Every structure is written in C-alpha cells, then in structure tokens.
Amino acid sequence: xxxxxxxxVAVTDTLHGLTVTDPYRWLExxxxxxxxxxxxxxxxxxxxxxxxxxxxxxxxxxxxxSLGIGSVGAPRRHGHRYFFTKREGNQNQPVLYCRDGLHExxxxxxxxxEMSDDGAVTIDWWFPSREGRYVAYGLSHGxxxxxxxxxxxxxxxRALRDTIPRTRMASVxxxxxxxxxxxxxxxxxxxxxxxEEFYHNRxxxxxxGTDPREDPLVFGEGRDMHDWPHCSISEDGxxxxxxxxxxMSRNELYIRPLTGGDAAFIPVAMGIDAHFIGWIDGGYLYxxxxxxxxxxxxxxxxxxxxxxxxxxxxLPEHGSAIEYATTAGGRLFVTYxxxxxxxxxxxxxxxxxxxxxERTGTxxxxxxxxxxxxxxxxxxxxxxxxxxxxxTSFLVPDTIYRYDLETxxxxxxxxxxxxxxxxxxxxxxxxxxxxxxxxRVPVFLVHRxxxxxxxxxxxxxxxxxxxxxxxxPLLLKSFLPWLELGGVFxxxxxxxxxxxxxxxxxxxxxxxxxxxxxxxxxxxxxxxGQHLTAPERxxxxxxxxxxxxxxxxxxQHPGICRAAVCNVPVLxxxxxxxxxxxxxxxxxxxxPDDPEQFVFLMHYSPYHNVWDGxxxxxxxxxxxDSDSRVDPMHAMKMTALLQRASTSDRPVLLRYERGTxxxxxxxxxxxxxxxxxxxxxxxxxxxxxx
Numbered sequence: 001x002x003x004x005x006x007x008x009v010a011v012t013d014t015l016h017g018l019t020v021t022d023p024y025r026w027l028e029x030x031x032x033x034x035x036x037x038x039x040x041x042x043x044x045x046x047x048x049x050x051x052x053x054x055x056x057x058x059x060x061x062x063x064x065x066s067l068g069i070g071s072v073g074a075p076r077r078h079g080h081r082y083f084f085t086k087r088e089g090n091q092n093q094p095v096l097y098c099r100d101g102l103h104e105x106x107x108x109x110x111x112x113x114e115m116s117d118d119g120a121v122t123i124d125w126w127f128p129s130r131e132g133r134y135v136a137y138g139l140s141h142g143x144x145x146x147x148x149x150x151x152x153x154x155x156x157x158r159a160l161r162d163t164i165p166r167t168r169m170a171s172v173x174x175x176x177x178x179x180x181x182x183x184x185x186x187x188x189x190x191x192x193x194x195x196e197e198f199y200h201n202r203x204x205x206x207x208x209g210t211d212p213r214e215d216p217l218v219f220g221e222g223r224d225m226h227d228w229p230h231c232s233i234s235e236d237g238x239x240x241x242x243x244x245x246x247x248m249s250r251n252e253l254y255i256r257p258l259t260g261g262d263a264a265f266i267p268v269a270m271g272i273d274a275h276f277i278g279w280i281d282g283g284y285l286y287x288x289x290x291x292x293x294x295x296x297x298x299x300x301x302x303x304x305x306x307x308x309x310x311x312x313x314x315l316p317e318h319g320s321a322i323e324y325a326t327t328a329g330g331r332l333f334v335t336y337x338x339x340x341x342x343x344x345x346x347x348x349x350x351x352x353x354x355x356x357x358e359r360t361g362t363x364x365x366x367x368x369x370x371x372x373x374x375x376x377x378x379x380x381x382x383x384x385x386x387x388x389x390x391x392t393s394f395l396v397p398d399t400i401y402r403y404d405l406e407t408x409x410x411x412x413x414x415x416x417x418x419x420x421x422x423x424x425x426x427x428x429x430x431x432x433x434x435x436x437x438x439x440r441v442p443v444f445l446v447h448r449x450x451x452x453x454x455x456x457x458x459x460x461x462x463x464x465x466x467x468x469x470x471x472x473p474l475l476l477k478s479f480l481p482w483l484e485l486g487g488v489f490x491x492x493x494x495x496x497x498x499x500x501x502x503x504x505x506x507x508x509x510x511x512x513x514x515x516x517x518x519x520x521x522x523x524x525x526x527x528x529g530q531h532l533t534a535p536e537r538x539x540x541x542x543x544x545x546x547x548x549x550x551x552x553x554x555x556q557h558p559g560i561c562r563a564a565v566c567n568v569p570v571l572x573x574x575x576x577x578x579x580x581x582x583x584x585x586x587x588x589x590x591x592p593d594d595p596e597q598f599v600f601l602m603h604y605s606p607y608h609n610v611w612d613g614x615x616x617x618x619x620x621x622x623x624x625d626s627d628s629r630v631d632p633m634h635a636m637k638m639t640a641l642l643q644r645a646s647t648s649d650r651p652v653l654l655r656y657e658r659g660t661x662x663x664x665x666x667x668x669x670x671x672x673x674x675x676x677x678x679x680x681x682x683x684x685x686x687x688x689x690x
Contacts (some may be wrong), residue, residue, distance in 0.1 A: 004668065006640040007026070018598075028633040053689070055689035059481050059679050063679070068089050073086070073377055077384065080100065080101060081281060086414075088417055096126055124137075140665065140667070148165045183203070184230065185327055198580060224246075233258070235383065238280075249502070261263060264463060266306060275288070275289055277478070284300045284302060284303065285301050286314065298314045300312055322336055323342065327378050327532045327570060329382075329387075339442055340471070341374070356509070382551055388413065399414075407457070417430075439666050441494065451488070459539070460682070464545060470498040471493060496545075514603070543555075547635075555607070555609040555610055565620075567622045573592065624662070630662060
C-alpha cells in the first residue's frame with residue numbers, strides 16, 4: 001500500500017524487567033508540527049481512498065434520511081413544569097424544552113443549535129431547580145465535554161449572569177428554596193499539580209448572584225484525587241446525598257441533614273466493595289446494591305439511624321439483574337434486564353415484585369410496551385401520581401410512555417419524529433453462542449426478513465464489554481442503511497458489561513479481560529458456523545473500550561474477519577494511564593505501574609501484539625482532536641504500526657476528525673460524514689457495493 005511515510009524513532013523502556021520498544025512514541029506529541037504534518041498526510045491518504053469507494057453517495061443519502069429520526073427524553077416534573085430534551089429532523093443537537101403543565105405546548109428554553117455555525121455546541125447535562133423556577137445546564141463545544149455551567153429562568157427565558165467553568169459531567173442539587181445549589185466541578189489549571197486537572201472532582205455550594213470563585217468547598221477535601229462525587233437532594237429538601245464513585249465496581253454513600261444547622265456528613269456505606277445507589281423517600285433511604293447480591297437487591301434504612309444494623313431488604317435479588325429502581329406514588333418501580341432486554345416491574349414496598357404490564361391482566365396492557373427493547377429512562381416523583389418511561393429498540397424510535405398511578409392507564413405521551421421504519425421488512429432475533437470457557441453469550445441479530453443462511457451475507461459484528469455498561473437494543477439509526485442494503489447487524493453481549501449483574505462485569509475486567517475478547521471471537525465463529533456469514537464477509541466494529549475489543553481481536557485473530565472499524569480506541573495498555581482521564585480506568589483495566597497487573601495488560605495490549613509479516617484485515621481507525629477521554633495517540637500509533645507490519649493487500653487507514661471529541665455531542669452533520677466513511681469502507685471490503 002502506498003502509505004505516507006512514517007519515521008521510526010526507537011524508544012526503549014525497561015518495565016518490570018521487560019524490555020518494551022515503542023518506535024512511534026513521537027506521535028504522542030500532538031502539538032509537534034511534524035505530528036500535525038503526519039496527521040494531514042494520513043487524512044489525505046484516507047480521503048483519497050474513502051472518497052473513491054463506489055456507492056458512498058447513496059449511503060450518505062440513506063444516512064441523512066435515517067439520522068433524521070429524532071430523539072426524545074422522558075420529562076422531569078419540577079413544581080408545575082415539565083422539562084425534557086428533544087432533537088427533531090436533522091438538527092445537530094437536542095434542544096431543552098419546558099411545558100408549563102402536563103399537556104401545555106412545549107416551549108424552547110435552550111437551543112444549542114443557535115449558538116454556533118458548525119452545530120458543535122451541545123447541552124451536556126441539565127438540572128431544574130426543585131420548584132422549576134430555574135435550570136442549571138452545561139454547555140461544551142467541539143465534543144471536549146469540559147462543560148461551563150449556565151443558569152436560565154424557566155419562566156421568562158432570561159439567562160442569569162452566574163457561570164461556572166470546569167463542570168465536566170457535573171451533578172447539581174438545588175435547595176428547596178431555589179436560591180442556591182450544590183454542584184461538582186474540577187480544579188482550574190494551577191490549582192493542582194500539572195496533569196491532574198481532570199481529577200480532584202469536588203462538591204461546592206453556590207448561592208445565586210454570588211461570585212463562583214468564592215463558593216465554599218462542601219465535600220472532597222483530602223480525598224483520593226480519583227474519587228468522583230455526585231450530589232443530589234431529597235425531594236423534601238431535608239438531606240443532601242453524596243455518592244462517591246471509585247471505579248466501576250464500588251462507591252461510597254453519605255447523607256447530610258440540611259435542617260438545624262451545618263450538620264456533619266453521615267457515612268452510610270464506606271469501605272465496602274460494592275455498589276450503592278441511594279435515594280430518599282419519606283423517612284427512609286433506599287439503596288440499590290450488589291452487596292451479597294450480584295444481580296442487585298433493594299434495601300432501605302431509616303434516616304434517623306442509617307447504620308448497617310438497620311438495613312432491611314425491601315426487594316430480594318432475582319434471577320435477572322436490576323438496572324434502574326425508583327419510588328413513585330408510594331410504590332417501587334424496577335427495571336430488570338432479562339437476557340439483555342428491559343422488563344418493568346411494579347413492586348409494593350414491603351413485598352415481592354410483579355410484572356408491571358400484567359397489572360390489569362388485559363392483553364392490551366400486556367402489549368403496551370414492546371417486548372424486545374430497552375427502557376432508557378424512568379422518571380417519577382416520590383409524591384407524584386405518574387411515571388414516565390422511555391423505551392426504544394433496534395427498529396423502534398424513542399417512545400415516552402406515561403403511566404397513571406391512580407388509574408393504571410399506560411399510554412404514549414411523546415415519541416421521536418422523523419422518517420418511518422417499515423419494521424415488517426426486518427427480523428430481530430436473539431441467539432446464543434458458547435465462549436472458550438463454556439460461558440453462554442447472547443447475540444442479537446437484525447436483518448431483512450427471510451434471510452438465507454448461505455454464508456454470503458455481509459455482516460457487522462458489534463461489541464463493547466466493559467465498565468459495567470449494558471449494551472441492549474437501541475435504535476440502529478447509524479446502521480439502518482446497512483440493513484436496507486441487505487447487510488446483517490449482530491450485537492454480542494460480552495462479559496465486562498452489566499447485562500447480567502456485577503459478576504458478569506467482574507468476569508470481564510482486570511485479570512479477566514481476556515474473557516471479553518474470547519466472547520467476541522466466539523460470537524464471530526458462531527456467525528460463520530451457522531452459515532450466516534463467512535470470514536471474508538464479516539466485519540467487526542467497536543468504539544472506545546469497544547475499540548480496544550476490536551484491536552485485541554484483530555491482533556489475536558487476524559483471520560477472523562475481512563475488515564474492522566476501530567473508533568476512538570484504547571490500544572496502548574502500557575501508557576493509557578498517562579493521558580487525559582486514563583487513570584480513572586485503572587480499576588477496570590489494571591495498573592501498568594503494578595508488576596503483576598502489567599503482565600496481563602501486556603498479554604493483550606493491541607499495540608504491543610502487532611507482528612511483522614502477518615496479513616491483517618482491512619482496518620479503519622478513527623479518532624478526534626477534542627477527545628478528552630481517549631487520547632488520539634492510541635489510534636495514531638496503531639495506524640503506523642499496522643501499516644508497516646501487515647502483508648495483506650487490505651488498507652489500514654486513519655480518519656482524524658477535527659472539531660469533535662469522543663462522540664458525545666457530535667453534530668448530526670458530522671455523524672453523517674463519519675458513518676458514511678465507516679459504512680462505505682465496510683461495504684467496499686465485504687462486497688456489499690462494487
């Protein structure tokens with residue numbers, strides 16, 4: 001292949017007694033003019049290749065249509081107002097709306113699409129005040145996710161002068177009086193040692209109209225810099241609740257009374273290797289936890305003395321994992337993941353659970369929520385009379401249901417607009433394969449009805465497998481053109497995710513990470529063994545931690561597929577913790593500075609397991625300059641290494657995007673550009689276009 005020239009500068013480290021050579025270390029310096037020149041050359045080469053693919057304009061037109069399917073979130077009621085986000089048509093970003101009553105006409109509060117010419121300003125998060133008078137929201141640009149907090153009067157639409165920077169992924173907890181709030185933010189450069197600006201997240205208090213620089217620190221002084229606190233306030237305004245996340249396997253939980261003076265924080269769960277997600281209803285603190293229950297259970301404890309001796313089980317562990325839980329109208333609502341699809345149950349607070357859709361016993365009620373899909377939102381008030389349920393599936397756009405707690409009526413309240421999908425032309429199935437160690441792994445299949453299993457179907461196998469994140473059926477907007485052209489989409493449910501509880505997650509993290517790659521390889525082998533496809537017609541696809549999955553699969557099983565898309569990937573497992581927010585991932589991957597953990601990291605590290613003379617598949621690596629999660633160096637170094645090592649005639653391309661980040665807040669227009677390249681590359685390699 002006629003690739004741009006990439007110089008090799010040998011850098012050798014001795015790490016825990018092992019000699020590690022890194023010939024492309026120089027590419028880690030993104031500010032170096034030589035690196036920028038190299039990026040431009042790689043981008044030019046990729047563009048010449050991708051733009052010449054036949055049929056890409058047709059794919060682009062199909063994508064523009066499918067991306068015109070909007071999105072909508074479940075409304076949150078605060079006072080008499082209902083707040084929600086919605087994206088319609090080809091808007092680049094979702095818009096924040098407000099209704100002054102359940103059925104009042106929605107009005108725009110914040111429209112980020114009006115704030116830039118390139119559509120790259122996004123609302124990262126938003127929190128209405130307790131009575132709905134104000135909304136605090138975070139804005140960022142270019143996908144960097146380093147939000148600035150803004151305030152707006154929900155009644156008048158007037159912006160307040162208060163702004164607070166460095167509120168990345170913030171939580172905001174308003175006082176009942178609506179005149180102040182607790183919030184989380186990161187330190188400014190210079191407040192902590194250089195390189196630690198993405199750490200030391202702390203909780204502060206802000207009174208409206210005051211100087212944020214004078215906001216008092218409330219929680220976090222002296223804590224480990226990797227702790228990530230999240231704040232909320234009980235609906236009655238009586239208690240502040242603090243969750244302190246310490247990786248993906250555990251967190252601590254504290255409460256603090258807000259009446260009767262400046263009370264101390266009360267530790268509820270501290271120093272326990274388990275998750276605790278807590279909320280207050282009446283005089284009790286409820287907790288979803290995997291303590292002694294890998295599939296989670298619900299506990300409650302009195303606020304007067306929440307110590308462990310007073311914890312009582314409200315809902316025991318079941319055979320399926322609990323995903324969400326909330327109380328509304330004096331009842332407990334729980335969503336379980338049954339074989340990686342959502343089911344909603346309504347539970348008495350002192351009894352076991354029953355399926356919500358069997359509440360009335362009528363067939364109509366049973367069929368109100370489609371069976372194979374995902375509940376992505378559950379919004380209700382503890383003293384309310386309604387529950388809003390957000391539902392979607394592979395071929396079902398976002399749909400918001402309203403459940404009336406007094407009448408038992410379940411009805412569609414809102415849904416995403418846009419082009420209709422003819423679901424009758426497609427099939428959705430769930431099948432199971434067996435991994436290397438005998439573990440059964442589910443695989444969802446989406447394809448045209450009546451597909452022949454003759455081993456010739458161009459197939460994309462997608463996976464993630466990490467960070468306790470569940471990959472369940474979501475609308476395939478970006479992959480609809482692939483399905484419409486006759487391709488197959490397969491989603492493998494891998495260990496490392498949360499689909500089957502915390503034990504499933506732990507079985508795919510740290511020293512068990514190889515299980516994730518084995519599960520994915522088993523899914524690929526299953527698809528071929530069932531004659532759905534063949535290696536020459538199979539592509540693998542993943543992003544972020546899923547990019548690591550793709551990188552490991554390509555290096556461990558180079559003949560397993562014809563092509564791969566490796567998007568915003570983590571690939572250098574010896575140095576990931578030295579860039580951006582990488583140290584947060586140590587609890588998931590392991591610590592390269594630990595001699596024992598270094599061994600299993602290097603065993604699968606994609607960058608360190610590329611070998612000269614191997615015929616690797618076609619690979620399209622993609623990254624972005626504003627990615628504040630995964631540094632672009634991973635994709636860049638891997639591109640250089642694969643281009644030099646591979647002996648196949650299949651291309652290795654780098655797609656380097658400017659003005660976007662890790663994917664959060666990517667404008668619809670840029671998303672169309674991105675997936676036009678991804679899908680046309682795979683269609684070209686798998687023979688879906690000629």
